[in-house]
Amino acid sequence: MMASLKRGFLAFLLFAASCSDLSAPKRSSVTVAQSDPLASWNDGASKRAIVNFVTRVTGKGSPEFVAVGERIATFDNDGTLWAEKPIPFQLLFALDRVRALAPMHPEWKSKEPFAAVLRGDMTTVAATGEKGVLATMAVTHTGMTTEEFSTVVEEWITTARHPQTGRLYTAMVYKPMLDLLAYLRNNGFKTFIVSGGGVEFMRPWAGKVYGVPPEQVIGSSGKLKFEMREGKPVLIKLPQLDFMDDKEGKPVAIQTRIGRRPIAAFGNSDGDLQMLQWATAGSGRRFALFVHHDDATREYAYDRKDKLQQFNKGWDAAIAQGWTVVSMKDDWKAVYPSRDDQVSQK
Amino acid sequence: MMASLKRGFLAFLLFAASCSDLSAPKRSSVTVAQSDPLASWNDGASKRAIVNFVTRVTGKGSPEFVAVGERIATFDNDGTLWAEKPIPFQLLFALDRVRALAPMHPEWKSKEPFAAVLRGDMTTVAATGEKGVLATMAVTHTGMTTEEFSTVVEEWITTARHPQTGRLYTAMVYKPMLDLLAYLRNNGFKTFIVSGGGVEFMRPWAGKVYGVPPEQVIGSSGKLKFEMREGKPVLIKLPQLDFMDDKEGKPVAIQTRIGRRPIAAFGNSDGDLQMLQWATAGSGRRFALFVHHDDATREYAYDRKDKLQQFNKGWDAAIAQGWTVVSMKDDWKAVYPSRDDQVSQK
Numbered sequence: 001m002m003a004s005l006k007r008g009f010l011a012f013l014l015f016a017a018s019c020s021d022l023s024a025p026k027r028s029s030v031t032v033a034q035s036d037p038l039a040s041w042n043d044g045a046s047k048r049a050i051v052n053f054v055t056r057v058t059g060k061g062s063p064e065f066v067a068v069g070e071r072i073a074t075f076d077n078d079g080t081l082w083a084e085k086p087i088p089f090q091l092l093f094a095l096d097r098v099r100a101l102a103p104m105h106p107e108w109k110s111k112e113p114f115a116a117v118l119r120g121d122m123t124t125v126a127a128t129g130e131k132g133v134l135a136t137m138a139v140t141h142t143g144m145t146t147e148e149f150s151t152v153v154e155e156w157i158t159t160a161r162h163p164q165t166g167r168l169y170t171a172m173v174y175k176p177m178l179d180l181l182a183y184l185r186n187n188g189f190k191t192f193i194v195s196g197g198g199v200e201f202m203r204p205w206a207g208k209v210y211g212v213p214p215e216q217v218i219g220s221s222g223k224l225k226f227e228m229r230e231g232k233p234v235l236i237k238l239p240q241l242d243f244m245d246d247k248e249g250k251p252v253a254i255q256t257r258i259g260r261r262p263i264a265a266f267g268n269s270d271g272d273l274q275m276l277q278w279a280t281a282g283s284g285r286r287f288a289l290f291v292h293h294d295d296a297t298r299e300y301a302y303d304r305k306d307k308l309q310q311f312n313k314g315w316d317a318a319i320a321q322g323w324t325v326v327s328m329k330d331d332w333k334a335v336y337p338s339r340d341d342q343v344s345q346k
Numbered sequence: 347m348m349a350s351l352k353r354g355f356l357a358f359l360l361f362a363a364s365c366s367d368l369s370a371p372k373r374s375s376v377t378v379a380q381s382d383p384l385a386s387w388n389d390g391a392s393k394r395a396i397v398n399f400v401t402r403v404t405g406k407g408s409p410e411f412v413a414v415g416e417r418i419a420t421f422d423n424d425g426t427l428w429a430e431k432p433i434p435f436q437l438l439f440a441l442d443r444v445r446a447l448a449p450m451h452p453e454w455k456s457k458e459p460f461a462a463v464l465r466g467d468m469t470t471v472a473a474t475g476e477k478g479v480l481a482t483m484a485v486t487h488t489g490m491t492t493e494e495f496s497t498v499v500e501e502w503i504t505t506a507r508h509p510q511t512g513r514l515y516t517a518m519v520y521k522p523m524l525d526l527l528a529y530l531r532n533n534g535f536k537t538f539i540v541s542g543g544g545v546e547f548m549r550p551w552a553g554k555v556y557g558v559p560p561e562q563v564i565g566s567s568g569k570l571k572f573e574m575r576e577g578k579p580v581l582i583k584l585p586q587l588d589f590m591d592d593k594e595g596k597p598v599a600i601q602t603r604i605g606r607r608p609i610a611a612f613g614n615s616d617g618d619l620q621m622l623q624w625a626t627a628g629s630g631r632r633f634a635l636f637v638h639h640d641d642a643t644r645e646y647a648y649d650r651k652d653k654l655q656q657f658n659k660g661w662d663a664a665i666a667q668g669w670t671v672v673s674m675k676d677d678w679k680a681v682y683p684s685r686d687d688q689v690s691q692k
Binding site for chain 1: 559560574
């Protein structure tokens with residue numbers, strides 16, 4: 001079917017060439033036939049659905065044509081653009097930071113959850129529950145200026161390695177999703193991240209890794225305080241949560257930050273369901289896609305019964321609405337970028 | 347001085363032409379000499395400061411060159427991009443809405459502040475103070491979906507007229523600031539609005555009038571509630587304030603929404619001071635500008651002692667820091683667009 005689509009596209013180009021000047025279209029038809037912008041995707045229903053949608057909303061003269069400015073696409077981050085196991089990477093960052101800051105906090109040796117973190121006793125850390133997580137987030141994410149925090153994140157993201165794969169975290173982004181982001185942008189889409197993760201944690205590297213500039217990264221955020229320090233203004237990160245960008249929060253964030261409804265939305269868990277509902281409820285052609293983690297060999301396998309990142313109500317909605325559900329196992333030729341790709345991203 | 351700058355620019359182009367192919371630069375040098383992107387500005391210190399800044403941060407090989415993605419400029423709206431007297435236009439919108447909704451609310455005839463609004467008794471309206479304003483805002487701005495509100499704003503902005511000038515409100519934008527927005531964008535800047543006004547009030551028309559798309563409009567906002575109505579998701583505007591985008595709130599909004607520090611910021615009152623401080627505290631060449639309302643003949647004259655929009659601390663800071671203070675009277679050839687310009691904006 002993909003081959004027939006390609007043939008159809010080639011036929012269209014040849015038809016266009018016969019109607020106008022022959023030289024330019026002939027050259028571009030060769031380019032199109034040679035390079036597949038979604039080369040990391042296997043031919044199948046998911047890839048076809050993506051290409052079909054993009055063709056319908058961007059094709060000149062298409063009855064479902066959408067103007068460039070209105071081509072807004074929103075992507076969840078954890079589990080959609082990069083991995084999120086064994087726990088979301090921002091929490092692994094917080095644990096690394098507790099270890100790095102420990103020499104300045106001798107009292108942590110006898111204070112939970114820090115003592116357990118330093119001992120590597122994850123069972124006790126987990127037992128401290130939400131209170132423990134909040135305490136860990138507070139000491140690692142707040143009480144400093146936004147610029148100081150950004151510097152810490154930049155250093156961590158370029159050096160820290162995943163406990164199971166030994167890879168840099170930015171080498172655990174999904175190659176097919178990088179291709180998809182680029183494909184959409186090359187077709188006039190503006191791509192946004194709309195993530196439950198912290199906005200100040202994602203921005204320092206989202207530009208380099210995903211090609212998404214800071215102003216198109218939306219996430220959860222803590223309160224900030226403006227103050228003058230030695231005559232210079234700074235913004236201090238406070239330990240109070242300001243906005244939680246998850247579930248019902250995602251359409252709210254899209255409305256307050258972007259101010260227009262996406263025509264395409266991409267997620268992987270129930271936390272993304274409302275974003276996909278919001279995107280698909282607009283008029284005209286819409287697209288919604290869930291990444292299904294069903295590849296225990298190359299990545300992780302989890303869905304309806306996962307404790308942290310459940311894909312259950314979202315899956316039911318996808319089936320009922322006919323949304324695209326990507327099988328990482330069947331639809332993706334590769335999961336992570338090869339070493340060469342990583343270099344080329346820098 | 348402006349003339350000498352132009353001569354310098356022409357000399358540069360002629361020099362460039364002598365180094366390479368002669369045909370193209372020759373043509374563009376003629377264009378430059380003929381059209382001034384800031385034609386609505388009188389030659390003077392303000393205009394020179396703007397052109398000097400843009401030249402320094404965009405000139406190839408300039409030691410103060412700033413990459414395109416980092417060329418962020420933020421603009422206040424009320425009093426900076428359009429007029430704000432006798433009261434901010436969003437409040438005039440609210441009063442118009444009370445009158446329009448009155449037939450559905452017979453009880454308003456005996457309930458303040460609505461009764462006073464309907465009688466046109468502004469003294470009594472003013473006497474209801476903050477409580478009265480909040481009550482008026484609540485009945486006119488909340489309890490409906492975001493899409494319903496947007497439709498109401500669009501209808502009002504294309505039909506309602508200012509009580510003193512009889513102009514459409516969008517005909518009370520400042521022509522020199524429209525030129526400035528376009529000049530910056532043509533030089534690779536991304537222009538943002540960062541206003542104390544409501545974000546949902548500005549977005550429906552900011553694209554058409556200012557060329558600023560919804561995702562680059564930042565403002566104050568109320569809380570939103572996501573809910574399903576007959577199987578379709580909607581966002582309901584609630585009467586609780588979520589974020590006040592004024593004073594210290596402006597740098598906070600810039601950080602949470604844009605995520606990078608502007609290199610240029612534009613305002614007109616003390617509510618913009620922190621935004622200008624934030625923008626100018628970054629490294630490299632920076633630019634800050636206040637519009638001073640000193641033209642009682644063509645617009646309004648108010649500054650240090652104004653009750654609603656004071657320009658006092660900001661003015662002191664501008665003098666101390668050497669920021670640009672625009673005299674509307676002396677620096678602007680025209681204040682509002684001519685009828686022809688208005689047509690061309692549509």
